[in-house]
Amino acid sequence: MQLSGAEILIQCLAEQGVDTVFGYPGGAVLDIYDALYRDGRINHILTAHEQGAAHAADGYARVTGKVGVCFATSGPGATNLVTGIATAYMDSVPLVAITGNVGLSMLGRDSFQEIDICGITMPITKHNYIIKDVSELADAIREAFLIASSGRKGPVLIDILKNVQTQKTEYVPATPEVYKPKATPELQAKKLAEILNGSERPFILAGGGVIGSGAERELLSLAEKLGAPVGCTMMGLGSIPASNPLFLGLIGMHGTHASARACLDCDVIIAVGTRFSDRVALNRDKFASGRKVVQIEIDGAEIDKNVSTDYSVMSDVATCLKAVLPLLERKDRTEWTNRCIAIKKEDVIKAPVEAYRILRAASEIFPKDTPIATDVGQHQMWTAQYYPIEAPRLFCSSGGLGTMGYGMGAAMGACFGSGKKKTLLVTGDGSFNMNMNELSTMVTQNLPVVILLMNNGVLGMVRQWQKIFYQNRFSQTTLHKKTNYLKFAEAFGAKPLLIEKEEDIIPVLKEAYRAEGPVLVDCRISPDDNALPMIKPGQTYDTQIDTME
Amino acid sequence: MQYTISALVTNKSGVLSKISGLFSRRGFNIDSLSVCKTEDPQLSRMTIVLNGDDYTLRQMVKQMDKLIEVKKIMPASENESIFRELLLLKVSASADIRNQIVEIKEIYKAKVVDLSLNSMILELTGDPNKLDAFIRVIQPYGILEMARTGITALKRGDECIKDVESYEDLI
Numbered sequence: 001m002q003l004s005g006a007e008i009l010i011q012c013l014a015e016q017g018v019d020t021v022f023g024y025p026g027g028a029v030l031d032i033y034d035a036l037y038r039d040g041r042i043n044h045i046l047t048a049h050e051q052g053a054a055h056a057a058d059g060y061a062r063v064t065g066k067v068g069v070c071f072a073t074s075g076p077g078a079t080n081l082v083t084g085i086a087t088a089y090m091d092s093v094p095l096v097a098i099t100g101n102v103g104l105s106m107l108g109r110d111s112f113q114e115i116d117i118c119g120i121t122m123p124i125t126k127h128n129y130i131i132k133d134v135s136e137l138a139d140a141i142r143e144a145f146l147i148a149s150s151g152r153k154g155p156v157l158i159d160i161l162k163n164v165q166t167q168k169t170e171y172v173p174a175t176p177e178v179y180k181p182k183a184t185p186e187l188q189a190k191k192l193a194e195i196l197n198g199s200e201r202p203f204i205l206a207g208g209g210v211i212g213s214g215a216e217r218e219l220l221s222l223a224e225k226l227g228a229p230v231g232c233t234m235m236g237l238g239s240i241p242a243s244n245p246l247f248l249g250l251i252g253m254h255g256t257h258a259s260a261r262a263c264l265d266c267d268v269i270i271a272v273g274t275r276f277s278d279r280v281a282l283n284r285d286k287f288a289s290g291r292k293v294v295q296i297e298i299d300g301a302e303i304d305k306n307v308s309t310d311y312s313v314m315s316d317v318a319t320c321l322k323a324v325l326p327l328l329e330r331k332d333r334t335e336w337t338n339r340c341i342a343i344k345k346e347d348v349i350k351a352p353v354e355a356y357r358i359l360r361a362a363s364e365i366f367p368k369d370t371p372i373a374t375d376v377g378q379h380q381m382w383t384a385q386y387y388p389i390e391a392p393r394l395f396c397s398s399g400g401l402g403t404m405g406y407g408m409g410a411a412m413g414a415c416f417g418s419g420k421k422k423t424l425l426v427t428g429d430g431s432f433n434m435n436m437n438e439l440s441t442m443v444t445q446n447l448p449v450v451i452l453l454m455n456n457g458v459l460g461m462v463r464q465w466q467k468i469f470y471q472n473r474f475s476q477t478t479l480h481k482k483t484n485y486l487k488f489a490e491a492f493g494a495k496p497l498l499i500e501k502e503e504d505i506i507p508v509l510k511e512a513y514r515a516e517g518p519v520l521v522d523c524r525i526s527p528d529d530n531a532l533p534m535i536k537p538g539q540t541y542d543t544q545i546d547t548m549e
Numbered sequence: 550m551q552y553t554i555s556a557l558v559t560n561k562s563g564v565l566s567k568i569s570g571l572f573s574r575r576g577f578n579i580d581s582l583s584v585c586k587t588e589d590p591q592l593s594r595m596t597i598v599l600n601g602d603d604y605t606l607r608q609m610v611k612q613m614d615k616l617i618e619v620k621k622i623m624p625a626s627e628n629e630s631i632f633r634e635l636l637l638l639k640v641s642a643s644a645d646i647r648n649q650i651v652e653i654k655e656i657y658k659a660k661v662v663d664l665s666l667n668s669m670i671l672e673l674t675g676d677p678n679k680l681d682a683f684i685r686v687i688q689p690y691g692i693l694e695m696a697r698t699g700i701t702a703l704k705r706g707d708e709c710i711k712d713v714e715s716y717e718d719l720i
Contacts, residue, residue: 118563122570127617130563147617300717301611304604314717 003171005134005164006035009098012141014041016176018069020060020416021045022053022409026073027113028100031165033071045416045445047409048437050077054084055409055435056416058093062396063371063417065214067094067148074101075113078159079120083403086124088155090400091235092212094148095155096141097121103163104132117159126154134167142174150179151316152299153212181213181298181316184323188313192320193327195268195294195311201336202228203266205251205280208235208399209273209298209317211392216240218321219272225325227333228270229340231259233280234384234399236273242388245341252280253535254381258344260533260541265339271295273317276306277400278537286540296320353529355382355454361505362424362452363387365513369394371414372424375407375431378460379452381531383426405434408451412438415447422513425451429479430459436488442518443493450512450519451494453485458527467548468536478527489520499523551580552606553632553702555710556595556613557587557621564618568595571616577601577609581699592620594710596701607720614716623713624720625702635672635698636680637662641691642669650690657683668693 003011009032013021022045025033036044047053050072057068068088072081078099088095102111118128127147129140137160144156196202204226210219216239223230223246230240231251240247249256251263263269269291274280281287284306295312297303303312313320359382372387373396374380380397389395396414398406411425432453442449454460463477486496495515499508499522512519533544558564565584572579580598587594599609606624613619625632642650647669654661654671657679663670673683677700684692704710713719 119566122567123574126615299615301608301615303611305608 001171002168004031004035004166004168005131005137005160006031006166007039008134008137008169008171009141009160009165010035010039010042011171011173012138013069014039015142015174016067016145018067019043021069021071022047022056022060022413023071024050024053024073024077025071026077026100028074028102028162029071029077029165031162032098032100032160044071045412045441047412047441049435050080051084051405052409052412052435052438052441054081054095054097055087055403055406056413057095057097058084058088059373059396059410059413060417061088061093061095061413062410063393063414065393067096067145068413069096069098071098073113074099074117075115077113078115078117082120082124083405084409085121085155085157087398087401087403087406089124089126091398092153092208093155094153096144096148097155097157099157099159100165101130101159101161104161105163107161117157121157124155125157128157128159130159130161131164132161134164134169137164138171138174142176146177146179152209181319184313184315184320186323188315189320189323189327191311192294192296192313193324195292196226196270196324197329197331199226199268199292200333201266202226202268202270202333203262204228204230205233205263205269205271205274206230206236206239207233207272207274210236210239213273213298213317213319215273215318215321216392218318218325220244221325222270222272222321222328225328225330227331227337229258229262229337231255231263233274233277234397237384237395238389238392241390243390246337248340248344250384253282253537254385254531254533256344256385257347257533257544258340260544261343262340264541266291268292268294271297271309272321273297275299275302278306281307282535283538283540353382354525355379355523355529356386357502358452358499358505358509358523359383359386359426361509365506365509366422366424370422370424371396371418372426373397373407373411373414374425375427376402376404377428377431378464378529378531379426379428379431379454381461387426404431407431408435408438408442411449411451412442412445412447415449420448422448422450425449427451427453428460429453429455429457429481429485433481439489439492439494439518439520446517448517450515450521452521452523454523454525455485456525456527456529457481460527460529461531463527464530464548467530485520485522494518494520497521550600550602552599552601553625553630553700554597554599554606554610554613555623555625555702555704556597556619557592557710558595559618559620560586560591560593561618564593567616567618568613571612572609575608575612577605583699583701585701596625596699598700610716610720621710621713622716623710625704629706630702630704632676632700632702633674634677634680634700635674636683636695638671638673638684638687638695639668639693640671640687641667641693643667646690650687653686659683
């Protein structure tokens with residue numbers, strides 16, 4: 001069947017099972033949008049800005065486990081995707097970004113809206129393509145999906161020249177190639193099991209790789225068989241239910257006392273699908289001193305990169321754990337397990353912040369399977385600390401890149417990905433201002449997203465650092481905005497709600513939960529609340545700061 | 550410490566910039582990089598000389614291996630590989646000293662590939678140490694300009710880079 005490049009693109013997306021695409025049209029993708037229109041199978045969500053589209057595709061991918069797809073035109077359309085692509089790259093989220101570019105005869109002449117997006121996205125994609133001939137297109141799209149969703153997942157960009165979109169060629173349908181992780185060599189599984197069996201006080205450090213690999217069941221078995229408590233990185237939240245007694249909470253810079261203590265007192269750190277980022281291993285040289293480290297990680301480059309391991313297996317997490325689990329011996333470690341659980345129980349919050357009460361109440365009102373997105377800052381840490389994430393693929397947060405403005409797009413994508421379930425977004429007034437335009441998209445799509453806007457009038461996290469490191473010189477972190485968020489919500493067509501005092505919390509959240517379509521809850525909180533505990537960069541887990549008087 | 554890495558990469562535009570971009574953003578210092586065609590028109594061969602420690606070597610191999618364009622990669626071990634480099638060197642050579650230079654190039658088995666009134670171009674192939682020694686001896690006569698290709702390397706014996714399954718056992 002002779003089809004144009006644009007038609008082949010749509011056919012190939014359908015082949016891959018793509019049902020939802022987030023994007024924004026423009027001159028260099030007119031043919032693609034025309035093919036999309038004529039085909040009619042794919043639901044296209046028109047965002048307010050391409051950044052929103054990229055974050056939405058990211059949120060969609062995190063919630064579904066499928067590859068997220070976004071479209072943008074050449075030039076500014078493409079560059080607007082960059083932050084979203086980088087966010088996905090840092091958090092290993094499978095994404096395929098499709099951009100148009102000027103035709104071959106115009107390429108390299110600084111034509112209108114021409115940009116070298118492949119050059120720009122080189123360091124933030126797993127791979128990228130510039131398609132100059134239609135004969136290369138179908139294979140590139142199929143390969144892009146395979147690359148994005150295999151091994152350590154990540155974004156792939158395909159830049160399609162305008163002439164390719166109209167050029168015709170024979171389209172030969174194909175079924176998508178499925179990624180199959182390599183089996184873990186028996187010898188490696190044995191060696192790993194030997195170390196785990198020998199451990200008296202094992203501690204599991206669970207990262208995003210557990211979720212990426214779909215290994216939550218295996219992780220739970222590992223923890224239960226070993227009696228090993230689990231600390232989760234930001235990306236790992238949800239890999240073990242928050243209600244499981246073995247879950248000790250978030251680990252790292254703003255981690256819980258219990259996870260820090262367990263990590264310090266254990267004899268073997270079992271790092272599963274995690275890369276020892278500087279927000280977890282704040283001091284990479286002292287992080288594991290005196291303890292053994294074993295690491296299961298699909299990306300070989302992450303093994304021995306930041307923290308040296310005593311033993312490592314370069315493997316898909318689920319595959320490796322499946323091989324190791326039968327080799328584990330039952331051993332009584334109840335004393336160790338109970339000790340860790342006891343610390344967790346005693347781990348009462350010393351200085352409860354106002355947001356804590358709101359998040360706690362929300363977690364009681366909203367069902368356990370509610371997708372929850374955050375932006376970046378104090379509210380993000382509070383959510384990671386206090387909001388119980390009961391399952392994988394519910395929590396969407398920009399961990400590696402720390403992208404303020406991620407939340408609106410991500411919540412939108414998460415909502416679509418979950419089949420339009422009631423979705424929560426926890427954001428701050430700083431982050432919200434970065435991409436609040438996407439509220440219009442949520443309204444157009446009538447998405448049941450409840451936005452908890454933690455409004456403190458300051459850039460809380462930066463301000464907190466100014467308190468600690470810059471003697472309270474609050475340079476440019478007080479916002480002085482005159483924005484009326486309630487009127488803003490109303491003007492955009494969303495339901496405005498206000499939490500001003502403690503008594504408001506439960507009735508307002510209940511009302512927000514019952515409402516149809518997007519709700520913006522303006523939560524007035526104190527500018528002086530801090531995200532604690534905190535460990536300063538470069539410090540160790542025994543230096544947690546608990547108060548900031 | 551110097552390490553040499555051989556890699557087979559897809560022969561497409563943009564590959565070199567992807568690899569050099571990787572080096573600069575990860576802070577890998579390289580002494581030389583040479584790219585050439587291979588027996589397979591789909592593939593190019595890169596030989597990279599890294600200046601760094603063991604950690605950097607491992608990171609470099611692993612990070613390069615992640616690039617889709619890199620099909621095979623292996624460090625070229627000092628003892629089991631042949632290393633060669635080509636030097637073209639233009640030296641100032643007026644009629645009165647020409648004989649002295651010709652005498653030196655005989656010892657090093659270099660070739661005279663161009664001769665002008667006041668200069669000559671010498672060509673020498675060998676391992677990099679030999680080239681360094683030759684340059685040191687020629688230096689006093691006045692080197693006008695020179696070009697070195699950078700090291701290229703092949704493993705001795707029957708085994709080829711395309712037979713390498715994984716870098717894991719090699720670093």
